[in-house]
Structure formats: C-alpha cells, structure tokens
Amino acid sequence: MWTDMRPAVEMPRLFERGGDVISFAGGLPDLDVLPLDTVSAQLSRLVRLGGKLALQYTTPHVAGALVPAIKDLMAREGTTAEPGGLVPTAGSQMGLMAVGLGLAAPGETILVQTPAYPGAAAAFRTAGLTLHAAPEDASGLDAHALRRTVAELRAAGRTVRLLYCNPTFQNPTGATLPEARRRELVAAARELDLLIVEDNPYGLLSFDGTTTTALHALDPERVVYLGTFSKVFAPGLRCGWIAAPEPIAASLRRTTEVMALSPSALTQAALGAFHSRSGWDDLLDAYRRSYKERCDLMADALEAELGTDGPWQWERPGGGFYIWLRHRDGTDTARFVAAAAEHGVSYVPGSHFGIDGEHADALRLCFSNVPRKRIAEGVARLAAALTEPASTLRGAA
Missing domain, CATH: 3.40.640.10 (Type I PLP-dependent aspartate aminotransferase-like (Major domain))
Incomplete structure (x- = not known):
C-alpha cells in the first residue's frame, strides 16, 4: 500500500490543554488584540x-x-x-x-x-x-x-x-x-x-x-x-x-x-x-506590543530561575513567538517532559525539530499566548522540573 512506502509522519501535540497546565508548547497567537467587534x-x-x-x-x-x-x-x-x-x-x-x-x-x-x-x-x-x-x-x-x-x-x-x-x-x-x-x-x-x-x-x-x-x-x-x-x-x-x-x-x-x-x-x-x-498598522503594532511584553516576562523569569551561567543557555529573540533553550552538556530534554507535566507545565523537546535525531539537547518555549500573570509561574514550574535530581526523573538510569 502507499502508506507502507513512506515512514510514519507525526506532528507534536502542540495545542492540547487540560487542568491547570501552563502550556509553553503550541504557537498560538494572542487573539485578545484582534478587534472582534x-x-x-x-x-x-x-x-x-x-x-x-x-x-x-x-x-x-x-x-x-x-x-x-x-x-x-x-x-x-x-x-x-x-x-x-x-x-x-x-x-x-x-x-x-x-x-x-x-x-x-x-x-x-x-x-x-x-x-x-x-x-x-x-x-x-x-x-x-x-x-x-x-x-x-x-x-x-x-x-x-x-x-x-x-x-x-x-x-x-x-x-x-x-x-x-x-x-x-x-x-x-x-x-x-x-x-x-x-x-x-x-x-x-x-x-x-x-x-x-x-x-x-x-x-x-x-x-x-x-x-x-x-x-x-x-x-x-x-x-x-x-x-x-x-x-x-x-x-x-x-x-x-x-x-x-x-x-x-x-x-x-x-x-x-x-x-x-x-x-x-x-x-x-x-x-x-x-x-x-x-489596514495592517494598528493590528501589527498591537501584536508586536503583546509579544514583546510576554517575551520580556519569560526571559526575565528564565534569568531569575535558571541564572545565566548554569547549564541552560538561551538568547532573547527580537521578534516572533519562541525562546530556544539548550543544555550545555547535551542532555536530552525529552527526559524532563514527564517531570514538567507533574509540575503542571508543558514544552516541546528539541528532538521534534531535528530531521535525523539532532537537537535533542534543546527545548522550545512559546510565550505568545500564555496569560501574562502566569508566565513567571510557568517558568518556575519548568525550572523545578529541569533541576530535579537525575535519580528522580522517570526513566532515569
């Protein structure tokens, strides 16, 4: 069959939400700025x-x-x-x-x-x-x-x-x-x-x-x-x-x-x-202001929770939706997914962005649609998961 001739292709589940989870996963825009009337x-x-x-x-x-x-x-x-x-x-x-x-x-x-x-x-x-x-x-x-x-x-x-x-x-x-x-x-x-x-x-x-x-x-x-x-x-x-x-x-x-x-x-x-x-001017300006504010809140929280000289490194972007964290020692970030879920936060492991197994040492955080008041809380939850002792992580050796 045709489906047997090509490898299975699966997209990460970016837009699922539930309970008290703070999602840094899916790249949703902030539709609060859209003039719905x-x-x-x-x-x-x-x-x-x-x-x-x-x-x-x-x-x-x-x-x-x-x-x-x-x-x-x-x-x-x-x-x-x-x-x-x-x-x-x-x-x-x-x-x-x-x-x-x-x-x-x-x-x-x-x-x-x-x-x-x-x-x-x-x-x-x-x-x-x-x-x-x-x-x-x-x-x-x-x-x-x-x-x-x-x-x-x-x-x-x-x-x-x-x-x-x-x-x-x-x-x-x-x-x-x-x-x-x-x-x-x-x-x-x-x-x-x-x-x-x-x-x-x-x-x-x-x-x-x-x-x-x-x-x-x-x-x-x-x-x-x-x-x-x-x-x-x-x-x-x-x-x-x-x-x-x-x-x-x-x-x-x-x-x-x-x-x-x-x-x-x-x-x-x-x-x-x-x-x-x-026109586009007012709407674009509103989106830009929203995303800049959210990005600053996330980057400030990351600095406060993870520091700037620890194992995690990142750069503040000048636009867009995302911050990309890398682990200096090459740790596979998929190992933290379960711990993050237990702490009530989600992200996308870097392996989803590789084409041959690369980038597993990274993770993507999306700030574009997270409520402003919950960004710092979400980063604190994430930091708690990322800094758990290796022996407590599910699947750790």
Missing part, C-alpha cells in the same frame, strides 16, 4: 450582502479584493508579487505540502534549515522527499558550505533542487538570518540552480517594528515565498498564500486545486475587507 460586523455585512458568492465554490486564485492586503504585507519586507504569481492556501502548512508535491518528485532530496519547523519536515516526508540538513554556522545558513554539500549530494547520485528555510524569527530558535548572509545564500542558490522555499510566518512580528529584507525581494525568480494570515490576523480563518514565478505558481495552483478544490471565498473576502477599511 469590527471583524464580526464585517463578516455579517459580507454574508448579508454577498453571501451567495462568498459561500460558494471559487477558482484556485487569490481574490482580487485580497491582493492589495497581501501586497501591503509583502512590501513591508521589500518585495511584491503580481496576481498571476499568487496561489491561495489554507495557511502555510498547505503551502508546504503543495511545494513538496508540486515542485519535486518522490525520492528527491530537499535541503532543510535545522532545527526545523516540524510541520515542514512532516509535509516534505509525506510528499516522499528525503530531508538533508542545510549547512549552518553560528551566523546561520552558510552559503560556502552549501556549495560543498550540494556537490557531494549530487556526486552521490542524489537529486537536489529545493532548499527550505525560515529565515526571519525562525521557529524554533527565534533567530534571523543577517542580510549579508541572505545575499550570499541567494547567490549560491543561483549558481547551484536551487529553488529556495522561504517560509515567513513571523517576519512582520519584530518587537521594535523593524523588518528584514525578504529573500524573495533579492531574487523573486529563485524564491518561492510562503505567507500566512495566521500570525498577523488569526489562524482560524486558515488563509495564506504562495508567491512564486508565474510558471511555478501555475504548477502549484494545479496542486492546491487537487488538495482543496477551492479556497474559501468568504475568508478571502473578509481579510480583504478588513484591510481595505483598517
């Missing part, structure tokens, strides 16, 4: 005046009313896309699956920035692709080493045409690839005839409002850009887009049509209406 009124008006169109099937294209909203967001990172190069998706996850199915053949190798978003790894594996870590150093993706890696893989008979990365406020590390490195990466991809898949959910969520030039801006013919409204508006609408060169966009549009038949006309109309009446 405004959204409700606009949705009501859409259904009342145009429901027969908004609730009907539609074509696999980005609706004209939504194009300005997308172009506004992309322009903030120095890039753009014309309607013919846009493909609607039900969020970036569908975009990742479409890329894996539409731009590569089963058995081909895709280079992946690691630690990697588990949803990307799962999508590419489900499409039958083989994952290989893209070379990196302390500053991020290394274009010089990339040339050697691709040459070695191709010499071994592997087909390598795609490079996946999440270069801005990366999930899970929160790191941003410097602009000089971005230019080097695009130049190397051009030389190697690689197509870069730029996954960009967090690029507009810097805490100080600054932005970094998107890879897509540096070479729109070489970069397939995945955008989403999940983090800058709300994930429940399940709406995103792919920006790609028109021939590639046409291929991806055929793939997404098979996957979903039709995008949601209602969702696209609602987002287009919100942008035309309110």
